[in-house]
Amino acid sequence: MSERLPLWAWSAAGLILFFGLWQGAVSSGAVSSFVLPSPLEVLERMWKLMNQPFAGALLHEHLLSSFGRFMGGFLLAAVIGVPLGLMMGRFRLLEDIVTPLFEGYRYVAPLAWVPFAALWFGTGIGGPIMVIFTGAFAPCVINAYRGARLVDSYLIEAAQTHGASEFRVAREVLLPGALPSIVAGLRIAAGLGWQSLIGAELIVVSSGIGFVMVQGQSNLSPSTVMTAMAVIGLTGLLIDIGLRQIESRVRAKWEGR
Amino acid sequence: MSEIVIDNVGKVFGEGGGRPFLAIDGVDLRVEDREVISVVGPSGCGKTTLMRMVAGLEHPTSGEVRVGGKRVTGPGPDRAVVFQQFALFPWKTVRENITFGMRSRGATKAERDAAVAHYLTLMKMEGTEDKYPHQLSGGMQQRVAIARSYATDPGVLLMDEPFGALDAQTRTIMQEELVRLTNDNPRTVMFITHSVEEAVYLADRVVVMARNPGRIREIIDVATTRKAEKWSEEPIDDVMEMPSFTHLRGQVWRLLREQMGSDI
Numbered sequence: 208m209s210e211r212l213p214l215w216a217w218s219a220a221g222l223i224l225f226f227g228l229w230q231g232a233v234s235s236g237a238v239s240s241f242v243l244p245s246p247l248e249v250l251e252r253m254w255k256l257m258n259q260p261f262a263g264a265l266l267h268e269h270l271l272s273s274f275g276r277f278m279g280g281f282l283l284a285a286v287i288g289v290p291l292g293l294m295m296g297r298f299r300l301l302e303d304i305v306t307p308l309f310e311g312y313r314y315v316a317p318l319a320w321v322p323f324a325a326l327w328f329g330t331g332i333g334g335p336i337m338v339i340f341t342g343a344f345a346p347c348v349i350n351a352y353r354g355a356r357l358v359d360s361y362l363i364e365a366a367q368t369h370g371a372s373e374f375r376v377a378r379e380v381l382l383p384g385a386l387p388s389i390v391a392g393l394r395i396a397a398g399l400g401w402q403s404l405i406g407a408e409l410i411v412v413s414s415g416i417g418f419v420m421v422q423g424q425s426n427l428s429p430s431t432v433m434t435a436m437a438v439i440g441l442t443g444l445l446i447d448i449g450l451r452q453i454e455s456r457v458r459a460k461w462e463g464r
Numbered sequence: 465m466s467e468i469v470i471d472n473v474g475k476v477f478g479e480g481g482g483r484p485f486l487a488i489d490g491v492d493l494r495v496e497d498r499e500v501i502s503v504v505g506p507s508g509c510g511k512t513t514l515m516r517m518v519a520g521l522e523h524p525t526s527g528e529v530r531v532g533g534k535r536v537t538g539p540g541p542d543r544a545v546v547f548q549q550f551a552l553f554p555w556k557t558v559r560e561n562i563t564f565g566m567r568s569r570g571a572t573k574a575e576r577d578a579a580v581a582h583y584l585t586l587m588k589m590e591g592t593e594d595k596y597p598h599q600l601s602g603g604m605q606q607r608v609a610i611a612r613s614y615a616t617d618p619g620v621l622l623m624d625e626p627f628g629a630l631d632a633q634t635r636t637i638m639q640e641e642l643v644r645l646t647n648d649n650p651r652t653v654m655f656i657t658h659s660v661e662e663a664v665y666l667a668d669r670v671v672v673m674a675r676n677p678g679r680i681r682e683i684i685d686v687a688t689t690r691k692a693e694k695w696s697e698e699p700i701d702d703v704m705e706m707p708s709f710t711h712l713r714g715q716v717w718r719l720l721r722e723q724m725g726s727d728i
Contacts, residue, residue, distance in 0.1 A: 367611075
């Protein structure tokens with residue numbers, strides 16, 4: 208059997224079985240739709256939320272607002288984290304200074320920063336961006352650091368003995384040498400950042416997918432909560448697919464060099 | 465003027481952690497401007513360490529190195545290094561690799577284009593400027609690395625067993641090409657090798673080192689014989705069969721074997 212069916216067919220069969228059982232459990236009355244909304248109810252609710260404003264905006268407007276915050280925090284983490292990681296890989300002293308602080312920080316869950324994020328940067332755009340930043344920062348630093356450490360030392364020496372400044376060593380040797388590792392790190396960072404964002408939106412802000420969830424909960428509308436969850440999952444998946452494309456392109460280009 | 469002065473240089477590894485190891489002890493050596501010297505010695509004699517100190521990639525624990533009268537404190541484009549592993553930037557094309565050092569000096573685009581054309585013609589590698597290193601053979605990669613160093617226009621060229629990773633035929637061709645290159649475009653060259661033939665064929669003087677601790681055993685003059693016997697006018701294979709060559713080769717070889725005795 209397993210040799211005749213392609214892999215995607217098994218994936219599809221799994222999905223159909225899962226949603227079929229779910230729908231069946233609710234339709235048959237075995238589970239109350241107030242406890243668990245059925246897939247069809249969620250789809251219906253999703254359609255409605257896209258056409259009728261809920262919690263002040265349409266569903267895709269909430270999504271756009273969430274995505275904007277996500278991009279802000281994610282890019283900030285990459286722009287600060289990657290150079291920091293590269294420099295830690297290059298300079299032992301910096302590594303020794305940063306590592307203890309960093310190791311402590313990275314075990315503090317991004318959500319734990321929410322109160323301070325709100326206090327320091329407000330509940331508009333600044334606070335949520337900081338929460339995403341705290342989620343996405345660590346993989347940016349760690350992967351850039353590891354990538355830089357793996358760059359052959361003689362390439363750095365070749366650059367230096369041909370007159371390269373430290374800036375050129377970083378930009379033209381460390382960065383391209385560490386690129387496959389950095390891109391893999393960005394993928395992890397995007398996942399963690401997206402998760403942190405939703406968490407932050409549950410607590411602060413007055414728009415976004417997380418906010419839709421909170422409003423759904425207080426309106427006693429389980430199908431709204433479930434819709435928001437589905438949107439979060441799908442968007443996360445799409446972000447990951449996009450970054451996976453970039454990752455495999457970088458790998459293909461770097462292959463055999 | 466780009467003479468190298470190695471002034472009573474010593475190097476201890478592992479100071480302040482682990483057992484200290486005296487890699488080089490009291491080395492004095494003066495390489496004249498535009499002179500080519502090769503350095504041979506048994507493994508562990510510190511010949512690569514000595515070159516790395518001239519490059520500024522290692523620092524002497526005692527004494528100092530001066531190049532063109534200035535004390536060496538770190539790496540610089542006046543002392544370009546050709547590495548055994550070629551050390552080309554894998555993500556840069558042949559053109560970008562050759563012009564890497566030129567860009568450090570702020571060469572214009574026209575100058576860079578001219579240099580790429582010049583060196584690729586010289587190395588018979590026309591048409592490869594947009595290729596990446598992994599698309600080239602080992603010999604071609606090392607030609608690009610030599611071109612990169614030359615194009616940087618350093619007073620001193622440091623070569624760390626540059627042909628060590630090449631097959632025998634390619635190696636012979638490269639040796640011949642290097643002699644032509646240094647004749648047409650003289651530089652102060654310090655050439656590290658463990659091939660006695662290569663050392664004698666390429667250099668004006670051969671520095672023979674000893675180990676435990678690393679020091680200079682003897683310096684043998686080759687330039688006088690090369691000029692008298694007109695080596696540079698003959699193909700490399702013929703030179704290596706000339707009595708004048710085999711005599712010098714034997715002399716260097718005996719000095720090496722003398723100290724390797726117990727190892728072989």
